[in-house]
Structures are given as C-alpha cells and as structure tokens.
Amino acid sequence: MSETNTAAAAETAAPHRYTAAMAADIEARWQDFWDADGTYAAPNPTGDLAGDPAVVARPKKFIMDMFPYPSGAGLHVGHPLGYIATDVYARHQRMTGHNVLHTLGFDAFGLPAEQYAVQTGTHPRASTEANMANMKSQLRRLGLGHDKRRSFATIDPEYYKWTQWIFLQIFNSWYDTEEKRARPIAELVTAFENGSREVPGGRDWAALSAAERSEVLGGYRLAYASDAPVNWCPGLGTVLANEEVTADGRSERGNFPVFKAKLRQWNMRITAYADRLLDDLDALDWPEAIKLQQRNWIGRSEGARVDFAVGEGDAITVFTTRQDTLFGATYMVLAPEHELVDTIVPAAWPEGTHEVWTGGHANPAEAVAKYRAFAASKSDVERQADAKEKTGVFTGAYALNPVSGEKVPVFIADYVLMGYGTGAIMAVPAHDSRDFAFARAFELPMRCVVEPSDDRGTDASTWEDAFASYEAALVNSANDAISLDGLHVVEAKAKITDWLAERGIGEGTVNFRLRDWLFSRQRYWGEPFPIVYDEDGVAHSLPESMLPLELPEVDDYSPRTFDPDDADTSPETPLSRNEDWVNVELDLGDGVKKYRRETNTMPNWAGSCWYELRYLDPHNSDKLVDPAIEQYWMGPREGQPTGGVDLYVGGAEHAVLHLLYARFWSKVLFDLGHISSAEPFHKLYNQGMIQAYVYRDSRGFPVPATEVEERDGKFFFEGEPVKRELGKMGKSLKNAVTPDEICTEYGADTLRLYEMAMGPLDVSRPWDTRAVVGQYRLLQRLWRNIVDETTGEVTVTDAEPDEATLRALHKAIDGAGADLAGLRFNTAIAKITELNNHLTKAGGPLSRPVAEQLVLLIAPLAPHIAEELWRKLGHTDSVVHRDFPVADPAYVVDEAVTCVVQVKGKVKARLEVPPAISDTELEKLALADDAVVAALGGAGIRKVIVRAPKLVNIVPE
C-alpha cells in the first residue's frame, strides 16, 4: 500500500483524529470566536475601554513586543518567535490572576515604503497599508491573544498628532540643571523678564528683538535647530544620526560614505539627560549586556579640565581623565579644527625646530593648512583607529605645563577629535599608548610619572610601550608647591584637582560621549514638524488645535540624491516641492501672517519613542493618555520604582537607538507631569534569532533550500554539490519558511509549540522543518488521551486517578507553571510532554480532573486545541480566563527512598526517607533508630559514613 493509501485508511478508521485539516478547522473557529467575543480585551480603570472592576482590581501586567515594520516581504517563521513567547507568557499571566494588556501595532513610517514609492509611484501609504493587511492576516493565524481595540500604526494621523504634540512639549521646554528636570520654556522667559535669571551675555531681555530672543531660547530648548556639523550622506540625500553611521563612517542603510557638513537641522538635547539616563539604568531589569552598551554609549568619564597658558594671556583647556599624570605631560595636541590654532600659530618656525615636526613645510601656517585639509577628508572613526600610524604637525607654539613649569610644544593631530572633551589634550606619552606612538614618531620626550609594576624601570626612553595602570604609585611628580610622589593614582587625582581648582587653573569635571540627537531627515514618509517660520526666520510652534499637521501630497517622493562622494552638496526635501503647503497664512494669536512650514520630517525613530503609552488609551482625542489610565498600567510600584512596561521583548540590535530615545522621551514627559513613569520599559528581554541553513553553489550563490537533497551527509542541488552553512533566514538567502506553510501543514498550535520548544528563548537556534512533526505528535497524543478518534466523544471517567498519575500531574503543574512564569518555555513543554507520555503509557481513559488540568496546563502554549478540548469536556466558557492549575505539594515531593543503615558493615535497619534529605539529618535519623541503638549495645561511635539518601555506615569504637 502506498503511503497516501495508509493515511487515507487510517482516516476512515479514525475520522476524529487530530490532523492538519482538523487543526485548521479548530483554529479558524476559535480565532473567530475570540474576535467576536473580545476575549483578550483588557479593561481600563476608566474611559472608553473601561470594563469589569473585578478584573481591573487584579494586579496588572503590561506585556509588549517591539512592534514590527510592515515589510513587503511578509513574515518568515523567525519573526514571530518573540510574539509567540509574549503571547504564551501573557496567557499564563491571565490565568494566574492578572489583568493583562497585550496588543501589537505597526511602526509604519520608514525608508523601504518610500523607496518603493520612488521606484513605482505607489503612494507609501498604499503599499504600507497593503503590507500591514498581509502581516495582520499572517499574525492572526498564529492565535495571538491581542487586544485589537488598542492596535494602531504610527502613520495614522490620529497617532502622529500626538507624536507632533510631544515634539512641541519638548520644543517648548528647557532643562533646569539645578532642579535636574525639564521645565516649560515659559518659566524661563518669565525668569529672564523679571531678572531672576541672567540672560546669557548679561543682555537686557526687554531690549532684545524677537529674533534675538528666539536665538537665546534656542540655546535652552530641548528641541532646537542648529547649524552644527552633522552626518551628511549625499548617497541617501539625507543627514543621519550618529547611531545610524557604522563604525567605518558609512551609512548603516545603503553603505554610502558619510561626511561632516554644517547644515541647519533639528536636534534633541538628549545630553541634558545623560546622568539620569545612566543612573536610572540601575533600577531596570534589563540584560546586563544592553545596560553596558547604553553605559558605553553615554560614556561618562570623570576627569578634570586643566588650563595650559599659551601666547599672550591665552590658555589651552584640556580634558583629561588622568590629571594625576600632569607632571608627565611633555607636549600637547589640539584637534586640527580647534579655533585656538589660528591664534597661536607664529609667523615662522621657532629657531631650531625639529625637521620631523615641520612636515617639511616652510612655515607653521602652511603646515597647519595642509594638515587640516588632510584630516578633513577622514571620518572620526578612521581618525581614531588605534593601530594606525600617528600623523600630525607642530603649530610652532609652546604652552606652559602648570606644574612642571616646562615649555611644551603644541601639535595638531587627527587622533584628537573636536567633538569630544575640549578638543585638546595634554599628552602623557609614558602612560598613554596613543601618545606613546605619537611621541616615538615625532621624537618627543617622555617622562615616567607612575612607577611601573614590572621590571622596565623608570627611564621611559627605554620602554617599548606605555605603562598604564590605576594601581601604582606616583613618582617624579613634585615641585616647590605640591608633591604627588608616593600617592596612588586615585589619591593623586584628588589632590592635584584640588590644587588646580584653588589656583583657578582647573577643576574636576564629568564628560560624556553622548551627543545630542539629530532629529531631522530630508524624507517624505515621516511625521511633518509642527513648526512654521515667520518672515524673520523665527520658529513658531503650531497650536494644538492645528494638529495633526498631515503630510501633504507631492509629485515626487525622492530626496535629491547626489554624487555619494561629493561632500559639497546639501539636501533638498520632498516636502519643499509642494509650495502651496509650504507657504501658509496663519493666525497664531497675533493676527493673520505669512509663514513658511518646516519641510524636514522626523526620523523613523519618533513613532516608537512613546507607543507604549498610546496602547493604554488609544482613542483619547483630548490627551496623549489619561493620567489615571497611565498610572494604572505604567506607574511606579514595589520593585519598579520608575514604573514601566512589565515585560518588553525584542531583538538586542536596539540597544542604543530606540531604547535610548524612548527612555529620553519618557523622562521629558515625566518631568512635565504628563506621565507618572520615568522609564518606559521595566523589564527587557532579548529573544534569540531563528537561524536557517543556507545552501550555496560553487559560485557562492544561495540556492533554494527546499530543493536541496541530502545524500550521505552531502548536499546536492540539481545534481551539483552545494555547501551548507548556518545563517539568517530570508528571501535573499532562498531559505525562508513562512508561518503560513507550517500552519497549513500542521496547524498554528504545532508551530507555536515548536518555536517555544526549540531551546531557551534568549538563545539563537536553527530552524528544522523536519523536526516540527515532533510537536504535532504531542498534540495528537494529547487529543487521543481525551477524545475517541472513532466517535469523537470524550473518553474521560469519573474514577479517581491513581497515585502515580497524581504525582506525574502535580509535578508537571508545579514545574511547568514555574517555567512559564520564568519564560522557560522549552522546559515547560518538556514537562507537559512527560506528563502526556505518562498518561499515554498508563492507557485507559483519563479521570476527568486529570484531563481538565492537562488541558489548562497546555492552554497558554496551544490555545486552540485547549479551547476545543475544554468545550468537549463540557465547559461553555473559554480556557483563557480559567485559573491555571495549582500543584498539590503533597504530590510534588518525590516518593521516599530506602536508606540502608549498616553497623560494622552489616545491615541493621532500612529507613524510608525523602530523597532530598541532608547528610546530617540522615545521620540523626539513623542513630535514633531502635534497631541501630540495639546493635550498638551502648558502644561509643568511632566514625559515621553518610551517603544521603541511600546509605549510612556506622563504625563503633
């Protein structure tokens, strides 16, 4: 008989077997039921989504995924890993007495839809909506328990109205460094008006023009336009945030060169929050690796500023983290762009200037100009590469080391960056490896000021590398006024910092690596800025009544791109082409006037900066979110001092972009009193990746994975050998497997179980379609344990379960329950499988309570089959809101084991003891046993050997 005939025969014999067709029927029916019933609707305490007060009174759980971008390629099986995990967790939390908010929206602005629009003329909205519809139907098939009333896309004008509103809150506030919080800009204006705060430059506020005031306030606003040097990417026709530029100075998207250019752009003053962004990490339950990445990105360095006198009354201020090594500073370096360079350069080289210092140039001005041009052609990253040869040139000027009193030459070199610290350093070649390399190349003196712990001695001219240590003690560091000799680094730092401060030539300071966030893009498919400029170029915010400011229609979506290698170009925005939209007459409170709209759009990070808040109160047209609702779902509580989402699951690649920006927006909204949570996400979890085998032909091109044949451990495509490697899953690698295929072949419950069973959630794992059937078999056995495959009737009895079954059941409940709560889904499945196997082996109909608890146990993982079995067992309600089973501790502990007690090597007693008994406990029990006491006959004890829980051996005197 052929294989299909066997299957057909089995089907006739067992018409009620759990098959893919049956799964499809069950799943579609329950998905329709859940939608119609609103099974996953989470009630709010108030407002349009208010609901059952008894449910609201439960502890809340807000469980969130990083929402997807609706890509045209749709989902492959790797995408829903996190969505299934949060869904299983949310279901378990619902069954253990929580009010659970779980939903999913779409992060729908972004480049791919815009690029598609440029190529095809399709409006980005049209393609984005089509993609969303496709993804929604793919996701629906998985049986995710989302509260669909709360879903939205960031491109909905009703959503981006509030994104624009938040922008205005940020624009209209400033950071009060004394109170360490954001405050409305109006309060700053009042302070300038009444003189309680001095206007920068000591000017009179009343005497300033509107443009001048706007300029002053721009220096304070948390969102401000500036002409700062930005990352200009001609290849993309847009500027980019630092976070979007790769380590080798190219665009993350498209891999085009990125240049520094001065352009007027919007920025967010995230640097004002550097300290708080750092400090508040401590209270968050996040993977340490992500916290570390944020800490490094923020890059807090404690050090000092030190002034070195130069020329006539000028000073070069350096930032150093090693002020203790000041006596060892034998030369200085300015960033080539440093503004003091022009001031200090003398007309001619000083007498006797070293050949290697001049670079062969006739005079310092020429040398500096040449070197500046050379440095400008490189990215910051190239300039900082450690391994590279150090380049630079002498400026012809000398400065004065404030402690050694020595004249030290001042260089410019590209390893010093303008954008960090003060753009100037004191170089300590003996103890800094970059300075060491530079000093060797330019034959500069080195002085050892920290005693080496190895045997190299204190003559730095003989060393092969710098000696860097925080442990050692200072040497060669004394003058008439101060001595650091003998002090350790930390003590020496404190002492010299005080000494410098007393003399007004330095102070302790903290420096951050973090830069302000470049917030404008020359794009079409993003949120328009709610900003207009008057005829003097002063920026005004639109009133709330004019929001949302909707995206206008344009003829051409593309930004102008330029020769990617030509840095001397500047952007042209798509919105600027719609003159009717750009030029408007508005009444902003002082009569109708002419204005020009801002034509940049916000970066695609904007919409994801606050979406968690909108899930809470998605239809509120008066407020971003009702404070009572925000407090209920997000407010601080025990163990979560800064509040936030209870579980946020997504990929680790968002460590410094989205997660930092969202934290910043939360803090501003918190400071301004709009929300009670200072942090958006209390617990963060990074799921692993689903990887897949990629098969490549002899030219290295991927071939369709499904058409590869395996023979004796070798792989062939169309008869030719191909190579197998583990990689990403995706269309371009021809190895994508869609969830739809697996749902059709086995059902969504099987897919869910398989994805959760593949391994621990945070570990990457290879997809193996052939292994999926294992979980399908589990569900078939589960079904067969409860339903008669011939009649379709349930087979349960009212007989009491036996002891062994009760033990298996309660152990599974205990273990799987703890595993589900701890996101250990793979081990939860293993325990449920073990129970199901036990029941299968035991044979015979299940007792009703065992069958019911089994169904409830698997319900979070395989919700469709659980609903169906629950219904078959005679219930009319849904498993979703049933209580998760509770283990009876009496059945959870293992049965007793027998311990043999020997006296002089002969067995005298057998004790029934718990398997986890300790050695001491067991020894006590053995010595108290009557038979043992009798065998000892009052003799003393020389030695007791205990091997818990099985053996005690007593050796008498």
Ligand code: ANZ
């Ligand atoms: C003297 C010194 C001696 C330094 C020593 C280090 C070791 P982090 O920790 O990253 O903050 N530096 C300061 N500004 C710089 C700039 N604009 N470009 C390049 N390097 C700069 O690094 C701080 C240290 O980096 C500072 O401390 C300074 O070198 C250098 F044994 O000063 B140090």
